[in-house]
């Protein structure tokens with residue numbers, strides 16, 4: 061037995077690999093009840109009996125060893141190459157017992173690759189609810205493999221699995237007798253001669269998939285093409301024949317080991333059938349989906365306000381306390397007005413963001429997500445997208461970075477590319493604080509729609525819809541511009557509904573919220589400090605001059621009024637103020653002044669700093685008294701020096717809302733677009749088109765509402 | 767996977783030209799037995815998903831606007847577009 065064996069979890073999408081990974085390693089890999097949750101490999105440790113820990117590798121799901129999308133390709137690149145650092149010493153094939161035959165197809169392929177294999181029978185509870193009983197002892201005998209019954213979600217049967225794994229590792233047993241289909245031995249020998257000794261099945265896999273395997277270079281690929289030609293090899297044909305041959309072997313085995321309680325004729329009406337009658341209804345399906353979304357946004361705006369007010373009050377109190385008890389130095393200002401106000405700007409939105417994550421996690425865990433893909437496919441297709449684009453678009457509401465990664469399960473490159481390009485238009489959680497602040501400024505708090513719906517909630521919902529429709533529109537334009545004619549397909553499993561585990565959902569929300577706060581927090585702290593320095597110091601003696609200037613210009617003023625004038629003049633002459641002034645002419649048509657200009661500059665790399673920047677700017681450059689302790693209050697009090705009316709009126713508020721809805725202000729998103737498209741071209745286009753869209757739309761909105 | 771459009775159009779309509787019944791012709795609740803496929807590329811994916819010749823399929827759902835559709839096959843629900851369903855000949 062080798063030290064620290066490598067064990068790969070392999071199985072169909074949605075079979076429960078990541079759940080098993082979590083149960084074995086104690087980690088929290090993301091799970092969800094729809095095919096295509098895991099998009100990349102992840103390694104964890106599992107304590108196998110005595111001795112060393114095993115390395116467990118969670119992988120994306122595959123239906124066969126012939127990949128059809130990028131996430132599946134990850135798995136095949138490992139399995140096809142015995143020299144790969146992740147090539148497993150043993151494979152645990154995780155099979156969905158409620159769909160045994162299809163899951164065994166992959167099992168038989170993995171076993172024939174010569175990898176010692178253990179079969180983990182998962183979802184037995186689901187199978188039983190459908191009246192399916194599996195004789196796993198018999199199955200083990202017929203397949204000649206160790207079989208372990210597990211419940212990956214609840215972590216049941218792990219000891220049995222450990223026994224099976226240990227036994228298989230000791231004997232290193234794999235029953236690779238002979239392949240079920242005919243093939244040309246001479247051809248296989250030639251492949252082995254050219255590319256190194258291997259088993260027949262690996263040689264055949266290389267021959268058919270060489271174009272997509274990273275282990276081969278250009279020259280070797282051409283050689284493979286020559287061999288294909290020489291022996292008249294037809295990849296698709298051969299793969300179809302192999303699949304049929306495997307199924308006909310498996311048919312017999314499954315018939316022997318599986319008992320279906322009701323005969324196939326009398327369909328049993330499972331929960332899933334009943335729920336689908338409602339959720340997939342030809343007419344009501346859409347309304348139910350929209351209704352769910354609407355309720356979620358009402359909830360975000362109404363229920364979340366109570367905990368938000370508490371947090372808000374707490375932060376304001378803390379700031380007052382520090383201000384009265386610390387010496388009134390610049391450093392204290394940095395701490396209170398810069399850091400705490402900036403971080404508070406994020407903390408206060410925790411309840412809303414948690415609600416958002418709760419909603420997404422319910423969508424994912426219940427199985428409703430794949431129903432949304434189903435009802436949306438036709439609509440999405442018109443706009444150059446795919447039903448599967450729904451997953452990235454919806455998870456884009458949390459964050460565009462993982463959302464863009466989740467496009468890997470989209471088989472067609474064109475559909476995938478368009479989805480990547482438009483996903484950042486969905487309103488991510490970093491926009492939520494900005495929306496909340498601005499909506500609170502322009503929409504009266506107590507107003508309702510039809511007397512029942514909170515109008516602020518309705519406007520928030522409208523902002524999300526706006527992002528979605530702009531994504532559709534942009535996709536449509538790209539569809540027209542991209543001249544690729546590629547067939548896309550939508551052959552997808554609709555998994556049965558599953559009740560989410562309360563504790564899992566809670567942990568998911570906790571982790572995502574924590575990640576959001578810490579990620580955003582880091583950026584905000586860094587930018588707040590830089591901004592504070594830039595806003596407190598200026599070139600030469602500009603800052604000192606500002607004070608003298610104000611005093612000579614307004615000899616009659618005194619007290620706080622004079623102080624306010626001075627601090628605002630100082631800010632204007634600081635480095636930050638100068639930067640803001642430089643871009644002011646460009647943003648003037650959108651209704652923005654140089655103070656907002658500073659916020660636009662700082663949000664360039666990450667939009668979540670908007671609220672923090674605003675609070676720093678308004679605390680340095682404006683009236684700082686008890687009344688105006690929070691950003692929102694300060695912004696509300698701001699007066700437009702030209703009109704003498706409140707600065708943040710409808711026109712400016714909506715102009716800013718639209719700008720932040722469409723602008724590309726996130727370095728991480730551009731980086732992930734680069735990684736997923738492997739070219740700087742697409743992140744560049746993404747940045748340019750979104751910024752242009754933001755500028756033009758904000759311009760129109762401001763000019764119309766002004 | 768790059769097909770000129772007209773070929774793919776033809777392929778998905780072969781069954782129609784020859785008056786063969788396909789899954790796309792089923793109404794909700796109706797059944798059929800898979801006979802063969804008219805499109806090689808889709809057929810591999812469909813085979814892997816358990817749509818084998820000789821297997822029974824039942825139409826279970828049709829999405830709003832008539833497309834895509836969902837069928838019950840080998841004990842689970844599989845969704846596909848009409849265009850793809852039209853390449854599966856049934857009896």
Ligand SMILES: Nc1nc2c(ncn2[C@@H]2O[C@H](COP(=O)(O)OP(=O)(O)OP(=O)(O)O)[C@@H](O)[C@H]2O)c(=O)[nH]1
Nearest residue numbers: 073074075076077078079091092096097098121183
């Ligand atoms: N009822 C039941 N549900 C399970 C079981 N194991 C996993 N699940 C659920 O099945 C769904 C899919 O689980 P995942 O672990 O995400 O599946 P996966 O194989 O990693 O899926 P991909 O990453 O998409 O390939 C989740 O909703 C799990 O909670 C089980 O034994 N019984």
Ligand SMILES: [Mg+2]
Nearest residue numbers: 077078097098
């Ligand atoms: Mg997974």
